Amino acid sequence: MSMTTGSSPTTLPNQPAGRVAVVIEDDADIRNLLSAILTQAGFTCHASGTGAEGIEAVRSHQPIVTTLDISLPGIDGFEVARQIRAFSSTYIIMLSARDEEIDTLMGLDAGADDYLTKPFRPRELRARIEAMLRRYHLPGLTESGGPAPAAVPAAAPGAAPGGGTAAVDDHDDEAGWLEHNGLRINEEMWLCDVDGSTVELTRSEFDLLLAIMQGARRVISKDALALELRGDYATTGYVSDSDKRAVEVHMANLRRKLNDPVGAPRFIETVRGVGYRLADARRSTARR
Template identity: 60%
Template sequence: MDTHGERRVAVIIEDDADIRHLLETVLTQAGFEVVATGNGLDGVQAVRAYDPMVTTLDVSMPGIDGFEAAKRIRAFSNTYLVMLTARDEEIDTLQGLEAGADDYLTKPFRPRELRARIEAMMRRPRQVLATDGSGPVAPVAAAATPVAAQPATLAPAAVTTEAPVAAAPAPAPAAEPAAPKSYDKDDGWLEHNGLFVNSEMRLVEKEGKSVELTRSEFDLLNALMESQRRVRSKADLALLLRGESYVTAHFVSEADKRAIEVHMANLRRKLADSITTPRWIETVRGVGYRLAASEDD
């Protein structure tokens, strides 16, 4: 079930051997080729080398912890990040989401729940970051070479391929002005107050420049763009990220709703949107979110 010939690769970053083996079993049964690592540094290198669709990331690890590993991974990869924490504390959840995680599970977790969340994620298109030749291109190119070896041996090769690429700066500025094109509705573009979103290509552009979002941030923004001025509740949006329908009445915890608040705060920050005088995302107190009023009204 590869999309566009992509291999379904998952990277596990987990220092507990028992949990690492459990994750390997769950992800293998879900149809992934699994690369398992025991610490944050090896995990970051594995993500760089293999360009996985999904990465599970433990919070408490020797060396760099899960929060720092998430930040480093987010600098070059749009892998779907699921953070695992043994401490059922809200601060861990918030810290993880702010570091770039898309979802989180508290240990001990049920393998069936992890499998369900991953399957829901796979129903969402995978965003390709390398659209304009900037930063994230190198990891994608490096990921084509490895087959099934251990990540530690592949990491140096992936790193060394990046250096020669930066030799020709002259063509890059010429390509930049050519990038903005017509945002035709027939091509799938939605527009609101100068912000353009394309759900099929999973692109967000503001003032002619692309805005890099995590998978979850994009899905939330796209949901608001499609709903326009209709309010979307936090519970509704939490279920949306889990790939579940609101009418099925699945349980949504306060932590899930708080996670939506963190995603929205990150989204506002990346859009440079004001909370008090929003141009795009308006908070409906006690309910949820909707698009701000149109500037043409």
């Protein structure tokens, strides 16, 4: 199979609607290989050979998954990731021939969710993508791959039907929300807000926050969070120092978006040498 920049998207017959991927890669052979892997996995694939074209492809096609090379002509992959993150929550898998830990951390800090070193095994890439889709239940899609119904906007914390007020329980299971100190997260609608204001998170940031919210005051180790990020791909249970550093980078980005300083946490507390847990709850009236 061949595919060149600017060509029509590659598809397979009877492919589920809504499964869209973007490949940003300047090497034509690798671009074609990635397009073939994603197409065989059931995606409509749009390929771009430069960073600028890739950014526009993500903006136009709103993909679930984006593969991104670091060494691109013009704008490098780190800057492409930063620009994409300004408007999209697509799952970014950064690909590079560089295998130094600093490159991995720079990629994650720029907004990538995962990092894979070239040469990569096609089965490994596909396994990571499929694990990601299972972890997130295809946000915005039904289980069959078709578009999901539009989510109903969430009421602000404390708002009751009809305009009254009500306090919010820390675990408002009936509505599908988990709440803590004004921070709310809904796994099914893939929404997060703080004091009624929406917070845009990457899929990895959302996954970390959800695990901590579900754990409440129980400490969640970095090892456990690293395995959570790897989803079903975590078959051995082995967690490297690089995996732990990746968790730290995602956590730092998450805290920045939540405006939650380490020294005076409102939401996430660091247990030094162990992991993370929810910070102490503020005194508030519990909703019944």
